[in-house]
Amino acid sequence: MNPNPRIMIVEDERIVALDLKHSLEFLGYQPCGVFASGEDAIGQVAAARPDLVLMDINLGPGIDGTEAALAINTAHKVPIVFLTAYAEEKTLSRAERSMPYGYLLKPYELRELDATLRMALARRQAELEVEHAEERLRLAIDAAELGVWEWDPQSDDFQWQGHLEGILGGVPRVLRGEQDAFLDFIDEEDRPAVAEQLARHATVSSTVRMRQPGGDLGWIELYAKRYVEHGRERVIGVVRDVTERQRNEEKLRQANVVFQTTGEGVLITDIEHRVIATNPAFTLLTGYTAEDIHGRDPDQFLHARRHSDHFYPRLMESHHGYWHGEILCLRRDGTPFPAWEHVCAVRDEHGQLRNYIITFSDISQIRQAEEQINHLAYHDALTGLGNRHQLAVRLETELERARLAHLQVGVMFIDLDGFKLVNDTLGHAAGDQLLQTVARRIKSALRRTDIAIRLGGDEFVVIVPDARRLDDYATLADKLLDAVREEIELRSERLSISASIGIAVFPDNGEDSQTLLKSADNAMYDAKLRGRNRFAFYSPDMAERAHERMAMEQGLMQALATDALRVHYQPVISLADGQLVGMEALLRWQHPELGLVPPARFIPVAEESGLIDRIGVWVLRQACQQALSWQRAGHRPLRIAVNVSVRQLAQDHLVEHVAAVLAETGLPPQCLELEITETAIQSIEHSRERLRQLKALGVMLAIDDFGTGFSSLSLLKHLPIDRIKIDRSFVTGLPGDSNDAAITLAIVALARSLKLALTAEGIESPEQLEFLRRHDVADAQGYLFSRPQPAPALEPLLLHGHWQPTVH
Structure with a gap:
């Protein structure tokens, strides 16, 4: 309190x-204003x-003094002492509402005035101290974000203050x-x-x-x-929201679980790079226990090659404060292993360095897998030879x-003869075994x-690099042909397969890889056309023949699309x-430029390109439609024969196509009647089920x-042949x-x-007939009876119903 209290009059x-002002001054008080009305006092109190x-x-x-006092006390909390000549009940009642600190009646003695003022x-002063204490309590509650409550068990009265409503949401x-x-x-x-705790x-x-309010x-x-005073019981409580702390503690628990259970080795060091903590995975990866390495620098025991002296300064200067990369580490027994390591600097809230965390994982298996993947990327999975990428x-x-050295490089293109037949008849497993055997033989040669x-x-x-003469390529090609031609046992059957080899030499036959290949x-195709099981050197006219074959294939595809193929009977x-x-359906191709193309010229192309499947189904449909058309025209039902190729017989969907x-x-x-060549049924197991x-x-x-084939005649008794x-x-x-007569009679028997x-096929003379x-x-x-002709040209023969020999 002011040693010279300020008093407003x-x-x-x-x-x-x-007079009152002089008295106050005499008593040691400091008058700070004299006002004659309540309005002036209210206006000047501030x-x-x-x-x-x-x-x-x-x-x-x-306004009177009681009203002015009430306004001043309400707005400014300044103590009021009434000094008046009136003390009737009505006046006292009005004065009470302003809660005065004293009430003096005029006339008064000076000492009485002094006593009243001092007490007030x-x-x-005591009230101010209480107010300050309450304010400190309120501010402390607010700073700690506490909710304070009080409960009276007798009345169940519940009082609260502070942040209780915000904490509870109500x-x-x-x-x-x-x-x-x-x-x-x-x-x-x-x-x-x-x-139960509150009750007991x-x-x-x-x-x-x-x-929480959001759910x-x-x-x-x-x-x-619980407090009991003078027989009154009450419970005082404090509530604080610790949700964030609990979540942080949960995160710490989770982080500790991760630290203890992760498969990566973890080291925590101080700023001097001394180890202060490790996890179990580190021991499993390296064999070191926590006691073995506590206080040591990882560069002393873990890294096969220590980090440079500039490593940690650069780490601190980096934007992110971390580094990761591959590094060679050592186990406790000295065994090296490749590891992927991550080093991170840890700073406190002020940006000061506190720790380094090193995590690493053993990537030995990854490197081994990469080697395997790299091997697979450049090697054929079935045979182990190089693949297209390596080529x-x-x-x-x-x-x-x-x-650079002005040398030759030879390229040999090898294609197996008849592999598709083996693969389609004996199955893909046998075909894979054949390829593996051939690959080993090629490599050994x-x-x-x-x-x-x-x-x-x-x-x-x-x-073939570094060969000096063409004879060297020919010698190697012969060696390869001999190696491939050796007998192979597949599925308890011994068979022999041949190859066709094409040879091109750099720089004579091409100066880049694509041209050489x-x-x-x-x-190689020229070698096949000349009888297979041989090799051929490249010559310029081969390109023309290859172009012709490609044109033939493209022409067949166009013929299928434009309905340019024909069926003769x-x-x-x-x-x-x-x-x-009966009638045998025979395919013909009327080429717009080449004219009528012989079947012997385009059927092999259709077989090799795979078009024979589509062509075969088309011929089958045309022949069946024509046979039915003849029957509906009133002709007697005829047997219509349609050829089935080797490739068609090998396809699983042949039966579905015929049924459709x-x-x-x-x-x-x-x-x-489906006609199947003898060579198509070499594999009895495959053919028997399909037939x-x-x-x-x-x-x-x-x-x-x-x-004309070489299969055993005894297979006929196992097949449903008509x-x-x-x-x-x-x-x-x-x-x-x-000889022909003997063979024919044997077939008849x-x-x-x-x-x-x-x-019998191919009857051309009456003597044969x-x-x-x-x-x-x-x-x-045969031609003695009729050449293959379009269906309309056979109408006279169909009307007559039988053949009559021509009279000369």
């Missing part, structure tokens, strides 16, 4: 006011800043048992325990869960204590070396400097009476060109050629003993 009688106001009650016109100022009215009860804000799982214990200290789960710290890299490397590549399928490439490929005649019994065409056209199955499936459709099955056809090569020499129907008729051959076809 409010008195409407001027003489009394001046500027005067009095410690106390002496207020007369009757102030003349305007002492009271005000205002409790009671402790428990009703809506908006304090305990209802606590999570239902923790509520019973808190209620004098002190409660607990961290419990609560539902999320939060946490509060709850402290409460591109190694051939370019050898060509560059040859350019090469020099150390030669490079063997599997290009794909049954195609191989050999890069194309030249070798063209040479060759009659099959009964030799007993000359009656027409029969269903689509409506031709009775018994009117369709049985076809036979189950109700169609007839015939072996075409019988006698007919065999004597190949034209045996009919041509009849009747004069004794075989057919008779197996109860198979028999048809007579020989076959005399030996009970039932049917025949």
